[in-house]
Amino acid sequence: MEDTGGDQVEAAVRDCAALLRPAAGLDWSVRAGVLDWDCRRTAEHIASDLIAYAGQLAGRATTAYVPFDISVDDGTDNAGVVDVIETTGALLAAAVRTAPREVRAFHPYPFRSANREGFAAMGVAEVLVHAHDIAEGLGLAYRAPAELCTWVLSRIFPHVRPEPGAPWNMLLWATGRADLPGRTRLTEWRWRNNLVIDAGRLTLQGVTPAAAADLGAGGTGGFAWVEGGPFEGTREAAGMVVKAYEAGTHRPEWGMFALVRREDGRAVGGMGFHGVPDEEGRAEVGYDLAETARGHGYATEALNALSAYALARDDVKLLFAAIEQDNAPSQRVIARAGFTRVSEEDERAAYGLHDLEPSLRLYTRES
Template identity: 45%
Template structure:
């Protein structure tokens, strides 16, 4: 795919650097996990912590490959085979070798994140690709990857006994990009957790159904 030179991002834009920062911050926290804790349930999820990292890795991988073809599909996902290793487990194309231990698991996460960072960094802004919540652009996939990373690291931190509070600016940018109707009265990080159905906010009950809006901010130039 031909990659064009583009002008700099808007101040509120979500960038590849934001995604890279989110992944690296998550890795730094997860590396502190006790080795015996990876079989614990991940927060409110039905998966254990190992499966949740595989799921997060798979999300980042899936977003990267969706942007990969010269003409990304607009009507469905690139047809990798996603399958669960157990009833009720996450359906992934990415699975980590358990004999590599937690260090290997986190290396899989870092590698998957790096794939999406590279695709966001090198894909022209006018490119569009399918997502179940609507056709999106590279910035949208970066924002989705960040939200996946932030909230699943929250789930993991609960299961692993860790502390996780991502930067407010990072949270604010993904709220602006993906959750335009989120309340502006609370701190950005709790608002991300509210928008993804994990906590309640004052005057805003916990959501039982939620989605983000990945549609591009502007149409394809010249369309």
């Protein structure tokens, strides 16, 4: 999984230009699909988004959008606007390719930042869905490439259950532009960049369904790993993320995180939740480290940060972990992170209630 998203930005812009350039002689003052804008304004908006995303990455903006905008010169015809889309698309592709792996920049929704792949995915989404809007306004047939739609959905729509064989219809539905059988049409929607949690020497970086699929298949998930990583448990957890995504139950803030070392950008392990909190506000945590990263306090540091994040929420009352009785190192980690072992009576009750193996020991931390 080595692509940064630059190729996908270029492909989306090529597809959009191939649609719009032959239609440059039409009247672009008509309304663009479901939007309140006309087709000309929508085309200019595509270019504005592309350059804004490029600016965020290139400028390393961390607290707000870089305060600039672009305008099209007076007298520019529709073909000239297509030129601007192609140019701003090339700038975003270049910014994505040259941004270091660990760079994040401000984007307001939902977690206040995005990485290079996130900005690429947002750019591709803007190009594809607004090309659709313009095509509807001009009466043109348009269908975005399936591989681009799948690429976007698995990166910034992790909360949306995919529709097998229909990624274009899925993207239109996810952005409030189409109906799908068995699903209520959306009147409000948002994409979701991955969540990053600060943990001192580490950052906990949310693993997208795309990255999880790559990890589960033996790849890197787009991370640079320490020697011996990722460990087996991380790959198994990635498989759980993929299953949840395919079932439509994945929520990125309750998924899996890669533990990335600040000093060198290397991933040392994986940590996360086994799903969303239950009705009583309980959520299960799990973790592992590559063998070469053990013994440095990384797991304790990360688990403290993840627990603090979760327990600060209104929907979480208790975190718990199930650890093998002979796994002394993991038991020391969980204890240092503020978890305590439950009573043997409660443990036995949990075995029957949750079908747990008797060899597991339960630890909890409350808000």
